[in-house]
Amino acid sequence: MAGAFRPVDGNRHSHVPPYRLALGPGPEPGRGRRTGGHRAWRVRALLPGVPVRHLGRQVGPGGHRRRFARNRGRSVIMADPLKGLSVLLVGCGKMGGAMLLGWLGQGLARENVVVVDPGAGTSVPEGVRSVTPEEAAHLTPRPDLCVVAVKPQTIKTVLPAYAALAAQGTTFLSVAAGTTLAGLDQALGGNAAVVRAMPNTPAAIGRGMSVLVANDRVSDVARAAAEALMRAVGTVAWVEDEALIDAVTAVSGSGPAYVFLLVETLAEAGRAAGLPGDLADLLARQTVTGAGALLDAMPDDPATLRRNVTSPGGTTAAALDVLMAEDALAPLMRRAILAAQHRSRELAS
Numbered sequence: 001m002a003g004a005f006r007p008v009d010g011n012r013h014s015h016v017p018p019y020r021l022a023l024g025p026g027p028e029p030g031r032g033r034r035t036g037g038h039r040a041w042r043v044r045a046l047l048p049g050v051p052v053r054h055l056g057r058q059v060g061p062g063g064h065r066r067r068f069a070r071n072r073g074r075s076v077i078m079a080d081p082l083k084g085l086s087v088l089l090v091g092c093g094k095m096g097g098a099m100l101l102g103w104l105g106q107g108l109a110r111e112n113v114v115v116v117d118p119g120a121g122t123s124v125p126e127g128v129r130s131v132t133p134e135e136a137a138h139l140t141p142r143p144d145l146c147v148v149a150v151k152p153q154t155i156k157t158v159l160p161a162y163a164a165l166a167a168q169g170t171t172f173l174s175v176a177a178g179t180t181l182a183g184l185d186q187a188l189g190g191n192a193a194v195v196r197a198m199p200n201t202p203a204a205i206g207r208g209m210s211v212l213v214a215n216d217r218v219s220d221v222a223r224a225a226a227e228a229l230m231r232a233v234g235t236v237a238w239v240e241d242e243a244l245i246d247a248v249t250a251v252s253g254s255g256p257a258y259v260f261l262l263v264e265t266l267a268e269a270g271r272a273a274g275l276p277g278d279l280a281d282l283l284a285r286q287t288v289t290g291a292g293a294l295l296d297a298m299p300d301d302p303a304t305l306r307r308n309v310t311s312p313g314g315t316t317a318a319a320l321d322v323l324m325a326e327d328a329l330a331p332l333m334r335r336a337i338l339a340a341q342h343r344s345r346e347l348a349s
């Protein structure tokens with residue numbers, strides 16, 4: 001499989017244990033435009049057929065797809081890797097729903113997706129078949145992949161119903177936090193091909209970050225299919241060491257929440273500094289989305305971009321003196337990440 005992946009830049013990631021990075025689909029025209037996730041989400045909710053945009057530090061359009069097609073020549077990984085892939089999605093809540101939007105936007109045929117989620121109600125996109133858990137467990141023909149996006153607390157009671165699909169050769173892809181490959185395999189009867197992925201909600205607009213690990217029953221074709229699904233919603237990296245997924249969960253899985261909290265606290269601090277509430281909200285939102293877009297567009301590392309804002313003896317320096325104090329943001333973030341990592345490990349036990 002090595003040929004199907006773009007090697008990680010050795011300089012930028014030399015401290016990271018070996019993993020492989022697979023970038024998402026190429027950028028579309030309009031890169032650098034002003035969208036905002038909330039707007040894209042609303043547009044998608046209103047117009048489920050509208051394709052998601054793909055922006056970011058990615059290879060040219062179809063670069064990896066072309067390589068897949070040349071190197072592998074297998075059905076699910078040819079020019080359009082999602083074409084012809086059949087997917088059963090178990091759990092269509094915030095994360096499952098976000099991924100589904102991304103897949104449909106990237107060309108996964110609606111008739112090739114089946115959703116099972118007793119609680120999803122009308123949130124399943126038009127044209128996508130919804131079935132009961134009983135029907136899902138006996139789908140014929142069996143789906144290529146079964147993506148499981150139910151809560152970690154329920155996944156082990158949900159999965160046994162799908163053991164027959166696993167036995168027939170469907171590969172399972174779970175996004176549940178803290179649920180190990182071994183635990184998933186056991187719940188599926190003990191002989192299942194399982195991929196574990198940790199995505200994040202920017203997947204809804206094709207800007208997700210997913211890290212994958214697979215057990216040794218997953219074939220190359222199924223690995224490529226799982227990767228194609230996750231690449232359709234953003235950037236993908238593989239790890240060999242499953243233990244890293246707890247830290248991945250803490251950083252990128254939960255990470256969007258930290259950024260949204262930053263927006264909330266920035267707005268709150270703006271209000272405390274005397275700004276009208278709606279102006280404070282606007283400034284906070286635009287500052288974070290603008291800074292994120294700048295980080296995405298520029299080759300510079302974040303420290304350089306930070307220094308570009310910071311005039312010696314100026315206002316930013318005054319604020320950073322507070323934020324970068326020894327007992328301020330860095331140790332706080334370390335504690336937060338360790339707490340999330342710890343919780344991920346707890347969920348596994």
Ligand SMILES: NC(=O)C1=CN([C@@H]2O[C@H](COP(=O)(O)OP(=O)(O)OC[C@H]3O[C@@H](n4cnc5c(N)ncnc54)[C@H](O)[C@@H]3O)[C@@H](O)[C@H]2O)C=CC1
Pocket residue numbers: 090091092093094095096116117118119120133149150151152154158175176177198199200201253254
């Ligand atoms: N929300 C996030 O940012 C992320 C979530 N995850 C993982 O994704 C999984 C789902 O989390 P969320 O989407 O946030 O939760 P959620 O509560 O929004 O979605 C879970 C869905 O599962 C459905 N469900 C419950 N029992 C079911 C059953 N027997 N069969 C089919 N569907 C069933 C529920 O109706 C609900 O729609 C969790 O395991 C979580 O760890 C992973 C990465 C990020």
Ligand SMILES: O=C(O)[C@@H]1CCC=N1
Pocket residue numbers: 177249253254
């Ligand atoms: O909070 C959680 O447990 C899930 C996993 C990563 C993001 N949400």
